[in-house]
Amino acid sequence: MAKINSNFKNLSKNYLFxxxxxxxxxxxxxxxxxxxxxxGVGNTTEPIVHAVxxxxxxxxxxxxxxxxxxxxxNFQGDMILREALSKWYRKRGLKISPSEIFISDGxxxxxxxISSIFAPDSRVAICDPxxxxxxxxxxxxxxxxxxxxxxxENGFFPSLPEEKADLIFLCSPNNPTGAAAKxxxxxxxxxxxxxxxxxxxxxxxxxxxxxEKEFPKSIYQIEGSRKCAIEIxxxxxxxxxxxxxxxxTIVPNGLRTEDALGEGEINRLxxxxxxxxxxxxxxxxxxxxxxxxxxxxxxxxxxxxxxxxENANLIKExxxxxxxxxxGGVNAPYLWVKCPGGLSSxxxxxxxxxxxxxxxxxxxxxxxxxxxYVRFSAFAKRxxxxxxxxxxxxxxxx
Amino acid sequence: MAKINSNFKNLSKNYLFxxxxxxxxxxxxxxxxxxxxxxGVGNTTEPIVHAVxxxxxxxxxxxxxxxxxxxxxNFQGDMILREALSKWYRKRGLKISPSEIFISDGxxxxxxxISSIFAPDSRVAICDPxxxxxxxxxxxxxxxxxxxxxxxENGFFPSLPEEKADLIFLCSPNNPTGAAAKxxxxxxxxxxxxxxxxxxxxxxxxxxxxxEKEFPKSIYQIEGSRKCAIEIxxxxxxxxxxxxxxxxTIVPNGLRTEDALGEGEINRLxxxxxxxxxxxxxxxxxxxxxxxxxxxxxxxxxxxxxxxxENANLIKExxxxxxxxxxGGVNAPYLWVKCPGGLSSxxxxxxxxxxxxxxxxxxxxxxxxxxxYVRFSAFAKRxxxxxxxxxxxxxxxx
Numbered sequence: 049m050a051k052i053n054s055n056f057k058n059l060s061k062n063y064l065f066x067x068x069x070x071x072x073x074x075x076x077x078x079x080x081x082x083x084x085x086x087x088g089v090g091n092t093t094e095p096i097v098h099a100v101x102x103x104x105x106x107x108x109x110x111x112x113x114x115x116x117x118x119x120x121x122n123f124q125g126d127m128i129l130r131e132a133l134s135k136w137y138r139k140r141g142l143k144i145s146p147s148e149i150f151i152s153d154g155x156x157x158x159x160x161x162i163s164s165i166f167a168p169d170s171r172v173a174i175c176d177p178x179x180x181x182x183x184x185x186x187x188x189x190x191x192x193x194x195x196x197x198x199x200x201e202n203g204f205f206p207s208l209p210e211e212k213a214d215l216i217f218l219c220s221p222n223n224p225t226g227a228a229a230k231x232x233x234x235x236x237x238x239x240x241x242x243x244x245x246x247x248x249x250x251x252x253x254x255x256x257x258x259x260e261k262e263f264p265k266s267i268y269q270i271e272g273s274r275k276c277a278i279e280i281x282x283x284x285x286x287x288x289x290x291x292x293x294x295x296x297t298i299v300p301n302g303l304r305t306e307d308a309l310g311e312g313e314i315n316r317l318x319x320x321x322x323x324x325x326x327x328x329x330x331x332x333x334x335x336x337x338x339x340x341x342x343x344x345x346x347x348x349x350x351x352x353x354x355x356x357x358e359n360a361n362l363i364k365e366x367x368x369x370x371x372x373x374x375x376g377g378v379n380a381p382y383l384w385v386k387c388p389g390g391l392s393s394x395x396x397x398x399x400x401x402x403x404x405x406x407x408x409x410x411x412x413x414x415x416x417x418x419x420x421y422v423r424f425s426a427f428a429k430r431x432x433x434x435x436x437x438x439x440x441x442x443x444x445x446x
Numbered sequence: 447m448a449k450i451n452s453n454f455k456n457l458s459k460n461y462l463f464x465x466x467x468x469x470x471x472x473x474x475x476x477x478x479x480x481x482x483x484x485x486g487v488g489n490t491t492e493p494i495v496h497a498v499x500x501x502x503x504x505x506x507x508x509x510x511x512x513x514x515x516x517x518x519x520n521f522q523g524d525m526i527l528r529e530a531l532s533k534w535y536r537k538r539g540l541k542i543s544p545s546e547i548f549i550s551d552g553x554x555x556x557x558x559x560i561s562s563i564f565a566p567d568s569r570v571a572i573c574d575p576x577x578x579x580x581x582x583x584x585x586x587x588x589x590x591x592x593x594x595x596x597x598x599e600n601g602f603f604p605s606l607p608e609e610k611a612d613l614i615f616l617c618s619p620n621n622p623t624g625a626a627a628k629x630x631x632x633x634x635x636x637x638x639x640x641x642x643x644x645x646x647x648x649x650x651x652x653x654x655x656x657x658e659k660e661f662p663k664s665i666y667q668i669e670g671s672r673k674c675a676i677e678i679x680x681x682x683x684x685x686x687x688x689x690x691x692x693x694x695t696i697v698p699n700g701l702r703t704e705d706a707l708g709e710g711e712i713n714r715l716x717x718x719x720x721x722x723x724x725x726x727x728x729x730x731x732x733x734x735x736x737x738x739x740x741x742x743x744x745x746x747x748x749x750x751x752x753x754x755x756e757n758a759n760l761i762k763e764x765x766x767x768x769x770x771x772x773x774g775g776v777n778a779p780y781l782w783v784k785c786p787g788g789l790s791s792x793x794x795x796x797x798x799x800x801x802x803x804x805x806x807x808x809x810x811x812x813x814x815x816x817x818x819y820v821r822f823s824a825f826a827k828r829x830x831x832x833x834x835x836x837x838x839x840x841x842x843x844x
Contacts, residue, residue, distance in 0.1 A: 050612040050645045050703040051565040056715055059722075091517040101510040104730070108506060111690070112499040119489040119688035119825075153551055153691075153728070160723035164586070167449040184722040190566070214448040247448045290517035291729035292509070293551075305448040317454055324457075324582040325558035330551070330728045331689035332502070 058187045064180075064413030068397075075401055085436030086428055087363065088409040090223070090382075092288045093429045094355060096336070097348035100287060103339025107332045123328040124319065125151025125296065132341040133296060142268045148298050148315060150322055151337070153329045155253045155282035155295040159217075160185035161325075162249055162278060162297065165317040166215055166305070173213035175206050177224055177414030177421075179251070182217040191215075197417050198225060204375060204384065205233045208240050216241065218267075219251040221258060224414045224423040225384040226376015228263040234270045241276035245306045248277040253295075256286035256353050258379045274302040285381060285427075287340045287349045294333040356381050359433050360426035366437040367424075370446060383424040384411070388446055396422055404439040456585045462578075462811030466795075473799055483834030484826055485761065486807040488621070488780075490686045491827045492753065494734070495746035498685060501737025505730045521726040522717065523549025523694065530739040531694060540666045542696055546713060548720055549735070551727045552693040553651045553680035557615075558583035559723075560647055560676060560695065563715045564613060564703070571611035573604050575622055575812030575819075577649070580615040589613075595815050596623060602773060602782065603631045606638050614639065616665075617649040619656060622812045622821040623782040624774015626661040632668045639674035643704045646675040651693075654684035654751050656777045672700040683779060683825075685738045685747045692731040754779050757831050758824035764835040765822075768844060781822040782809070786844055794820055802837040 068088070076082060096104070110116035124130070130146035137144040152158045159181050163172065173194040174182045186193060194213050196206030204227035209216070218237060220229035241248050250267035258265050267277045279298040283289035303314040329337075339345045360377040367374050367385060377383035385408070387396035393410035400406045400422075409425070411418030428436070466486070474480060494502070508514035522528070528544035535542040550556045557579050561570065571592040572580045584591060592611050594604030602625035607614070616635060618627035639646050648665035656663050665675045677696040681687035701712040727735075737743045758775035765772050765783060775781035783806070785794035791808035798804045798820075809819030826834070 049610070049643045050568060052703055052706045052712070052715060053563055053565055056563075056718065059718065093512075093515065093517065095512045095515040096509045098510070101506060104506045104509070105503065108499060108502045108730075111494040111502070111686075112496070114491075114493045117491065117493040117686070119491065119682075119686065121689055154725050156725040157723060165451055165454070167451055168588070170448060181722060188562070188719065188722065212447070245447045284517075288509075288515070288517065291519055291726075293725065293728045305450055308450045314450070317450060320454065320457065321586070324579060324586065325555060327552050327554040327691065328689075330691045330731050332506075332730050333728050 053188065055188050055190050059184055064409070068407065068409070071398065071401065072407060082405050084405050084407060085432050085439060086407045087424050087433060087436045088407045089428055090425050092285065092290045092427050094288055094352050096288050096292070097345065097352060099342055099344035099348055100336045100339040103345075104332055104336045107335035111332070118331060121328050121331055121334070123323050123326060125149065125329065126331070126334050126338070129334050129338045132338055136341050137266070137268075140266065142266060144268065144298055145301070148300050150297045150299065150318060151329050151334060152295045152297055152326075153293045153333075154284060154289075155251060155280045156181055158280045158295060158297045159249070159251060161321070162280070162318075163189060163191060163215060165314065165321055166247065170214040171212065173209045173216040175217070175219070175222070176416055177411060177418035178217075179219060179223050180414070195415070198222070198227070199417055200375075200386075203227060205229050208236060212244060213246055215247050215249060217249045217251065219253070220263070221254040221376070221380035222382075223254065224382055224409070224411065224418065226380035226382035227384070228258055228379040230262055231264050231270060234264060234267060238267070238270045238273045238276060242272055245304065246276065247303070247305065248273070250277050250279045252279050253282040254285055254380055255281070256350070257357060257381055259357070260379055263379055268298075268300075274300040275304055278303070283337055283340055286353060287345075288352065289333070289336070292333045292336055294329055294337045356426045359428065359430060362433055362437055363424050363426070366441055370440070370444065377424075377426065381426040383426070385422050385424060387420050387422060393419055393422055400440070400444070403445055404436070404443045406436045406440055451586065453586050453588050457582055462807070466805065466807070469796065469799065470805060480803050482803050482805060483830050483837060484805045485822050485831060485834045486805045487826055488823050490683065490688045490825050492686055492750050494686050494690070495743065495750060497740055497742035497746055498734045498737045502730055502734045505733035509730070516729060519726050519729055519732070521721050521724060523547065523727065524729070524732050524736070527732050527736045530736055534739050535664070535666075538664065540664060542666065543699070546696050546698050548695045548697065548716060549727050549732060550693045550695055550724075551691045551731075552682060552687075553649060553678045554579055556678045556693060556695045557647070557649060559719070560678070560716075561587060561589060561613060563712065563719055564645065568612040569610065571607045571614040573615070573617070573620070574814055575809060575816035576615075577617060577621050578812070593813070596620070596625070597815055598773075598784070601625060603627050606634060610642060611644055613645050613647060615647045615649065617651070618661070619652040619774070619778035620780075621652065622780055622807070622809065622816065624778035624780035625782070626656055626777040628660055629662050629668060632662060632665060636665070636668045636671045636674060640670055643702065644674065645701070645703065646671070648675050648677045650677050651680040652683055652778055653679070654748070655755065655779050657755070658777055661777055666696075666698075672698040673702055676701070681735055681738055684751060685743075686750065687731070687734070690731045690734055692727055692735045754824045757826065757828060760831055760835055761822050761824070764839055768838070768842065775822075775824065779824040781824070783820050783822060785818050785820060791817055791820055798838070798842070801843055802834070802841045804834045804838055
């Protein structure tokens with residue numbers, strides 16, 4: 049008599065984006081000739097850069113010839129790609145061995161799966177507002193959640209958990225708030241983790257948007273973090289791989305839990321998990337990833353990141369000119385905007401849609417502490433951003 | 447105080463292929479000029495067919511241009527690919543709606559993850575010998591296993607479980623035994639599942655190797671199976687996508703458990719799981735997959751499958767000429783060979799290596815009932831198979 053996993057009942061209905069769709073459709077039904085400007089979307093729009101296209105094409109060509117065809121690769125990722133990553137970190141002053149790097153099909157899967165190597169009754173701390181994957185994946189696994197409020201008062205970086213947490217998810221630069229954590233802020237969490245034998249899961253998917261030196265791009269810039277932190281990375285937003293799918297996770301050999309004290313022990317658990325439940329990222333995507341870390345690839349993708357940051361700045365300047373309170377958007381592709389006049393997230397969403405035809409993302413969709421804010425994204429097309437911003441300037445009634 | 451998932455302790459050390467490597471290395475150290483013939487490997491060697499290369503190249507080209515670039519797609523898979531699959535099934539007389547199809551990065555992940563939508567205390571029946579993923583993934587999740595013996599006496603297809611099972615993993619054509627199940631055999635399991643409200647997870651990754659009509663290519667050819675069976679599929683062995691990564695899983699709307707009786711309820715659970723923990727298969731791989739289901743793609747990949755089956759036949763004929771007992775290899779890419787003279791799997795492996803320099807895979811590595819057998823694979827290169835078979839003919843001392 050099969051039964052379903054009853055933890056599904058603990059998930060809220062995943063209604064944020066479908067609710068947005070519904071409201072936009074209703075608006076369009078009433079105003080069929082309206083032109084909508086979507087400034088909420090987290091999906092990349094700039095094409096894959098030339099150096100990477102070359103790498104992808106080369107691999108596809110190789111797959112078509114008997115002499116160069118390859119099937120299953122190393123499930124942990126091509127050694128040449130892991131070595132390129134190790135070198136990339138070394139240039140940043142960080143020593144990450146290729147054996148500590150696990151190539152994945154993107155940060156989302158790894159963020160969702162990483163908790164499975166830890167005890168089922170682990171207490172998991174996540175921020176509020178939060179990227180919903182941390183919350184939902186841990187709820188599905190029956191783990192207990194502790195919410196850490198990220199509010200204006202604390203610069204949208206949470207205080208240490210009051211209850212004891214076993215696993216702590218942090219994301220910097222943050223989705224959705226666009227806040228980047230300072231070294232001193234991360235330092236506090238690393239100290240807490242070492243003291244309490246907790247593990248930090250550090251989502252660094254937006255690290256390449258950091259422009260200012262005081263914000264670490266990697267948790268491993270914090271001393272002691274190799275004992276207590278796993279870092280998850282992605283090429284989705286730094287190289288437009290949202291559809292191609294490629295990321296990686298670093299499980300340092302120095303990592304320790306209360307019951308796993310041996311060198312490389314946790315690394316071996318993740319290796320066993322991945323070799324059992326994953327068959328490696330697409331070899332085409334991996335060849336593209338390798339090209340990202342070539343000299344030309346780095347140059348071109350950094351230019352693309354700057355382009356998206358200019359988008360962010362376009363939105364930020366205009367909203368600030370209207371005296372709106374804007375956070376993020378400097379070291380992150382997201383802007384976190386306080387709703388004017390005490391409006392709720394959804395009220396301001398509706399107002400923007402009706403008056404300006406601009407779509408944003410209501411902050412309340414990311415957690416209780418997101419109420420009263422909306423998220424703008426720098427990933428829309430430049431033309432759309434310009435027109436959207438123009439419409440806000442002209443039509444928003446404040 | 448973080449702790450590790452103690453279920454890792456229930457996993458056996460995954461030593462099969464590393465033990466093979468070790469023995470081959472030892473042999474080569476003693477015989478440095480020996481030429482080895484690897485006839486054990488399950489990895490594909492034939493290149494991606496022309497029609498598919500064209501599809502892959504087209505998508506890569508599109509990703510490089512702003513007008514055609516796409517980022518995140520539908521996490522359930524491109525609708526056009528799901529529609530092509532639905533049509534492919536329809537040609538086989540099966541009605542599978544695109545909403546019931548979930549495109550994945552390969553059968554392995556789905557085989558490993560599917561149990562997570564069912565109760566943590568589910569009793570899971572798996573065959574012995576078995577593809578280790580079913581066993582290890584369920585052990586990691588703390589589920590209870592029931593082993594179903596697949597032996598010569600029952601044609602390597604198991605009898606119904608004696609204990610009550612909630613989930614039942616079946617694989618036909620089978621890895622490792624190469625046995626394909628008859629409709630009547632699957633019928634028994636479907637009847638059992640309906641009667642006991644159990645769910646069958648049917649791994650059909652090798653279905654395209656079936657040449658004889660009496661063996662169903664899909665569980666959905668069995669009446670009533672839409673109420674009780676999930677089917678998992680892959681392009682790894684039917685189109686050489688082992689490295690590109692693409693598969694799909696069918697969760698019928700008619701599926702029922704004891705506590706989920708609504709139309710489409712289980713389908714929605716898997717959708718929620720995938721939307722939470724997966725971000726879709728690579729869009730390049732999906733475009734390649736679409737090309738597999740074009741007329742040219744089907745023609746070319748079917749030719750490739752025939753080629754691998756000729757490989758299987760080459761091995762089969764030679765071993766049978768030597769009076770070895772060979773199973774499989776007709777509707778499957780694997781041959782399951784009884785060790786001669788009462789030798790154990792590893793003894794026969796050593797004998798083959800020493801006398802003929804041929805590598806096979808010891809059956810004992812797949813479970814207790816695999817003892818006394820070895821697996822040969824049709825995926826090696828034709829030239830290597832010919833030389834290996836020649837060496838067995840000339841040098842094996844029986």
